[in-house]
Amino acid sequence: MATKTIILILICLTFHALLGGSQGLPRFNNNTDQESLLVFKSLIIGDPLGVLEAWNLSSPFCNWPGVTCNVTKQRVTSINLQNLGLQGTIAPHLGNLSFLNYLNLQNNTFFGSMPQEIGQLFRLRTLILGSNRIQGTIPVSLSLCSRLSYLDLSVNQLQGTIPSELGALSELEDVTFMDNFLTGHIPSSFGNLSLLSNLILMSNSLEGPLPEGLGRLPFFINLQIGLNNISGEIPPSLFNSSSLIVFAMAANRLTGTLPPDMFTNLTSLTTLYLGGNLLSGRIPPSIGNASSLTRVDLANNSFTGQIPWLGSLPNIQVLSLQYNQLVNDGPSGMDFLTSLANSTQLQLFSVAGNRLTGKLPPSIGNLSRQLSLLVMNNNFFDGSLPGEISNLVNVTLIAFEHNSLTGTIPPSIGTLPNLQYIFLHGNRFSGTIPESLGNLTYLAEVHLSNNLLEGTIPSSLGNCQRLQLLDLSVNLLNGTIPRDIFGIPSFSKVLNLSFNCLTGLVPSEISSLNMIQAIDFSSNKLSGDIPFTIGDCSSLLYLDMSRNSFQGPIPNSIDKLKGIEYIDLSSNNLSGNIPVSLDSLRFLQVLNLSRNQLSGEVPKAGIFGNSTILSLSENLELCGGVPGLGLPKCDSPGKKSSGSRLRIVLIASFASVAFIVASVLVFWFVTRKKHPGLSPVKEEADSPEIYPMYRQHDLKRATGNFSSQYLIGEGSFGSVYKGVFDDGSLAAIKVFKMGIHGASKSFLAECEALRSIRHRNLVKIISACSAGDFKALILKFMPNGNLEHLLHPRSEDSEVEKALDMNQRVKIAQDVASALEYLHHDCETPVVHCDLKPSNVLLDEEMSAHVTDFGLARILLKNSPNAHLSSSLGLKGSIGYMAPEYGMGAGVSTAGDVYSFGIVILEMFTRKRPVDNMFSGDMDLQKWVSMHFPGSFRDIVDHELKQNEWRPEYDDGIGGMLKIGLMCARKSPEVRPNMREVSVMIKNVKAILSE
Template sequence: MSTKTIILILICLTFHPLLGGSQGLPRFNNNTDQESLLVFKSRITDDPLGVLETWNPSSSLCNWTSVNCNVTKQRVTSINLENLGLVGTIAPHIGNLSFLSYLNLQNNSFSGSLPQEIGQLFRLRTLILASNRIRGTIPASLSLCSKLSYLDLSINILEGTIPNELGALSELEDVSFMQNFLTGPIPSSFGNLSSLSNLILRSNSLKGPIPEGLGRLPFLINLQIGLNNISGEIPCSLFNSSSLIVIAMAVNRLTGTLPRDTFTNQTSLTTFFVGGNLLSGRIPPSIGNASSLTRVDLANNSFSGQIPWLGNLPNIQILSLQSNQLVNDGAGGMDFLASLANSTQLQVFSVAENQLTGKLPSSIGNLSRQLSLLVMNNNFFHGSLPGEISNLVNLTLIAFEHNSLTGTILPSIGTLPNLQYIFLHENKFSGKVPESLGNLTYLAEVHLSNNLLEGTIPSSLGNCQRLQLLDLSVNLLNGTIPGDIFGIPGLGKVLNLSFNSLSGFVPSEVGDLNMVQAIDLASNQLSGDIPVTIGDCSSLLYLNMSRNSFQGSIPNSLDKLKAIEYIDLSSNNLTGNISASLESLKFLQVLNLSRNQLSGEVPKGGIFENSTAVSLSGNLKLCGGVPNLGLPKCDSHEKKSGGSKLKIVLAATFASVAFIIIVSMLVFWLVRKKDSDLRAVNEKANSPEMYPMCRQHDLKLATRNFSPEYMIGEGSFGSVYKGVFEDGSLAAIKVFKMGQHGASKSFIAECEALRSIRHRNLVKIISVCSAGDFKALVLKFMPNGNLEQLLHPRIEDCEVEKVVDMNQRLKIAQDVALALEYLHHDCESPVVHCDLKPSNVLLDEEMSAHVGDFGLARILLKNSPNAHLSISVGLKGSIGYMAPEYGMGAGVSTRGDVYSFGILILEMFTRKRPIDHLFSGDMDLQKWVSMHLPDHIYDIVDNELKAKEWQAEHADGMARILNIGLMCARKSPEERPTMREVSVMIKKCLV
């Protein structure tokens, strides 16, 4: 026997637990256990509760806290250190505890990798390491723990593939690897785990098909593989399993159809989640016989055909079929509603966004009395809303908007005691607004706009003390506005009564709405004075009282609306002067006083400095103001008494001056026109990329007459189309909605901003088209869309997956930072973008970022001491990205853009919008990120980053970029860095 062979045998005898003896081998005695635990303790860098203080040689290890021993052999059999806040790494010496059967380190901050030596624990039955920071791969040596029955490695930073060797663990019952960064397929060997009952793999980046063998496991009851990239068809074997209770596969890339007998053998199935996939075909009729089902989600797929009979689902609680292509044509198309009469536990039912037509049957009233949410919007229903809906006494929300329903809104709707949300807008309802709505004490939102409702507004709505939003706009309502409405204390969102035929005065009680954010009374027949009490609406951001018959003066109390953003009092009969107190409204973006009878001198400060933000046309007696308003100068000479001679002299003098002025103006106009023409020629000559001026006809041809198929985006003031010109060149064509108030100013602002700025990371303007009421910008086409589409793709846009790794995101962040640095520091006058958000970051063919949409941009004039007070950013489309100081009346500044950039950075790397449902109360995106840094950064990083490339060293880089985002998004503008400083910091992250 060779020396080499003898050495190998000795090694096996030393380290193999079944072959080694107990004499002379240190790993098989009590001392070895003690030494191993002391090494384990030495790797703990923080023990906040002092739990491990008892772990010292002065006492028996069997008396140590959280350690249990075998009574006879005094060997360690169990360690439970769950939820103690421990920080450190797992020492490989853990593998020396050869009698260990239970190890629980859940909910601590263990980092590092999972040691291979853990595979030496041949007696181990339970291993729980969930909610830590463990990195690296799952060691294949775990397959040597042949007694293992419970394995939980969830919520860590594990990557790589799931070892195929784990399929050899014949006693394994529970496996959870959820919320890691695992890639690759689900091992086919898992089909051999004959004892498996729970397999939870959700929230990873697993791909490939579902192993056929999983459906043949006799004890598998819980299969959760949602939020991965699993593709292919669902194996038929799963549908033949009689043991499965939960099948959760939502938000993957599953394709194919569900067999007709999908639910035939599913006698125990309670949960079936496959929403957010690419499934098609018909919904299997066998679903109606799966009597154990409690939750079904088939939403956001491409299911077609009719909804089957659902008559044997007595336990169903949630049934979501929305966002598919379901129809109900032919006889019995609505029978599915009647078939749910026996589903007495149903709480949520949605068939929204399908292709359902016809009348709603009275059988809708036979649905469960437990039903809370009834959602049928965005279909093609017509006819009346059945009165039987009042049988559903536990409804909290009804949504039938965007249909073609007619008839009256039945008074019986007011008998639903728990109703909170009514969505009936965009229909053809007629008749009166039911008085009975005043009985709904929990009512929070009423959406009845765009119907044919007539009569008066019921004063009983004043009883709805929890009402937050009331929208009755675009109807045929008449009469006066009841004062009771203004007594609703909770009306804090919107009061919209515009585009009706309301008359009379606005009650002084309007001032009681000190929480409301928007009041729109436009296009009615209201008269009288604008109440002085309107200034008491201290939270008001939007006020529109245009196109009425208001008279009297503009109340000075408007200067109390410190947060107001938009005021439109145009097309009334207002008289008197414009109060200089309006100059103090630092947050005001739009002030429209046109088509009134105002007189006197126009103020020059505040918003009045910006001629594009103020509309004064049609007020023939106004004078003064800033020159750009184009108003005549005010006559400031004092009247003097005197004889006729003096009068003649004055008259002659006046005539001479007038003549001189006229001649001077003519000369000035000619000179200015010449300079303007010369400047235009020079600008065109200095811009070789400038296209010829486009005609409206050319743009129509390029977009197929602005076909919806060519639309690639839509905003508050315009729609963006992909344009394909005759020579094959591409462009993005932004067409402004000139009927939308503020669109004209947005067009002018964008032209003004883009006229004099040039930077590789700003969107390039190619041409302008201005033909009457048609205004459009022709911009460079960006084939990769915008950052919003990349971070939050819609299901219908996900045919081709765009994976953006960490370096690409850093490069996008740097591009945006460079663009803002140029705007803030390198332009002749600083430019504030005012609306930075993902949808305004465009991506070219090389994924380089270009900042666009300058419709709200403001130029800060360096020579004007009050320029920073001139105007502030608007709220529309920017909630969550807008700097907090703007909401307190502060003027526009470059630090506001820095804040928006900080939020953008946090969103890019966490894929969480600042208005995500996670953030409510005191919790916001910044606080959420800060809470997880630095120890739990893996919990917040975008799963796509973790799945595709996460390495241990990435944590530090990710922490650096997130900290930059937090610095930029500080609440106090003085504490934020400049964009020049930010650019330097991001550049270091790329090194």
């Protein structure tokens, strides 16, 4: 009965205009308003708060929640239903509310298209439909709402172009279309909107140049068009707009230079976001006089020349000039730093990733007392770090890594009461680690690796009760490991003391580190037993105690490390049997026990059944195990012949002599490393966790001097070769193109990421080589290449093309999802890959997928007021796969990886690249799939899948995977699922296929 009533209402309203007036014109009254509201309610399928339950005939409609009426005529003038969780479509009958001047449906779940009938609302002044799921195009009929002044359609799924007819709305003041799928040019007619003050079009796919007329609008104060494909030069007229307050054009394709007098006329400008474009030339000198500026981001462009004098920026809070090609030549080269002394509101200052040289002046201590983030890494600074840095009493992060700073670390750093993050690695600091670091009660991470620090580890670090990560690797530290650091309750990330000269025992108090994820004590002089209490480190994923002098048995308690993925105890003096209980460590990917004195039968169950993850070489008393280990069979008790015993004695004697000789050679080699003056060659690894050591000569031999016949792939910063070493082992050798800007940063970023993460679906790093301008990574070789070549084989590879069936594609998707789930959710500090694409998905002999290429990876500063720091590191990713929200202050996020994953899924099952020639104008991969989903998705499925016998469950399987891809590739990061949820979805699809 209710359905019939609704239908009757719809019919009546449809013909009301034709039957109601004697002159044939529509005649609307308050009855029409009531009927229109009831139809609107009838199309609502979700009302979680029950707000619309009061919309019934028991009370006047002017008293209904969210409805406001004209007092005299009792006609609806306003509808405000924002933030109520309503779900449904927007009834076209709202167009009959002829007195309506305000309509706000923001932040609900309205779907379907915008009704053309809204154009009938000639009194409408405010239309807010933002944060819904409205699809289709912007109706041209909106141009008939002649009194419209405020229009917000942001965060929806609108497609197509912006109607040029909107330029006729002479009273329009505010336009917000951000975060949709809009394409085409910004209408030049917008230059005629004489009252326009706000134009926000961020995060769409708009292209072409900016309309020249925008710069001539007298009341224009806010222009935000970041995260589009806007190209060309900025119209000169915009630089004359004295009313402009916000100018945000980050993450586009803008070219050209900025005029020297740019800031002379922009007297009201407070916010300038131009990061992530293709701008060049010098930073306008007039910026130093732009006294209204509060936020400036010019990062990730190609600006050159000197950083100008910045002395008249009293209100500046954020100043990011990083990752350009700026220099500071001449005696006045550092004046920009000195000139900021008057900028007392400065909170973030970054000049990272430029070409700045010379010594840091003491005036660095004159920066704002409000400064929180000081970022100057990846330059060429030398000399000492000024002690005056202690004046920056509110600083929470200092980043000077990868420079050439020398001298001692100033003890005055220990007087910075709010300091949380210290990044000083990759320099040449010497002397001891300041005891004063123990005074920093908020200290969370200390990165001092790859320096020349000596002396002992300060026991005062035990006072840093919020410490989560301590990396002191690749230094000259000696003495014992202080027990105090094991009493830190927050220690949950990494303790890396590798490649030092530490001695003594590992304290049994290590059991207190029950939250730690990675421990690396490798390449020291530690001795004694491995403490049995190591088994209490229940969160441990990575354990490396190799290349020390540990003795005694392997503790049985290691079997308590249920989540452990990497164990290296090689090159010690361990003895006794291998504990059978280790077979229960089902997540273990590497178990290296080589070069010890272990004996007895090797277990065969569990992980010991997989010889590829075991390394047991040079344990002469081991026997048995699976055939793949190549060990001799175990003799029965009491049946050893005298000849066998003689052989054992001879082998043991030979091994002892060999060990002594090897020890001498190792000592000579290490000595040469510590004293490079003893040898003209200096080759050392940038990552402290690597083994074995390779020289550049070794890599040349393995690749035929990097011959093209060994080349298996090329990227922006490096070439990858297949390496065949003298012992017959294979590896993938990534050689970085050090002549390309950013290659050195990519190498260091990849080492930094791969040293602290371990997962079965992440590529395994074997070693690294760094010798002057030569840098390379040695990775596990993947015989089945990468996903890119399997989906889109090159013509020369056609004879080895491998078909991917349904189950393999789903399995690859599951493997990649598992890797991202680990990075995002299972690392204490989330890691964002930033460049997920098919060429970075490698496939081993069993077609299991491994994510590689962490050259752009970013480690998020979780639970920190500086969590947005990653955004200052620049836009990351590849065209077609990069999340649209990167830039404009959004910053790197796990949601960005989810977007990239969604694109990869769609590509896997359609075999269409997101940059395919068919995607142009307003068409992209997501829209193309959406147009065929769910009704006709078979039409777009990869022909290789359709050529095989089609099984009924394929419909549900492929449909499910395409749905996952579309969900992940939504333009708005807020509505994307996380990788934990995605993994569950893929498992459900896999279950369907296995039924």
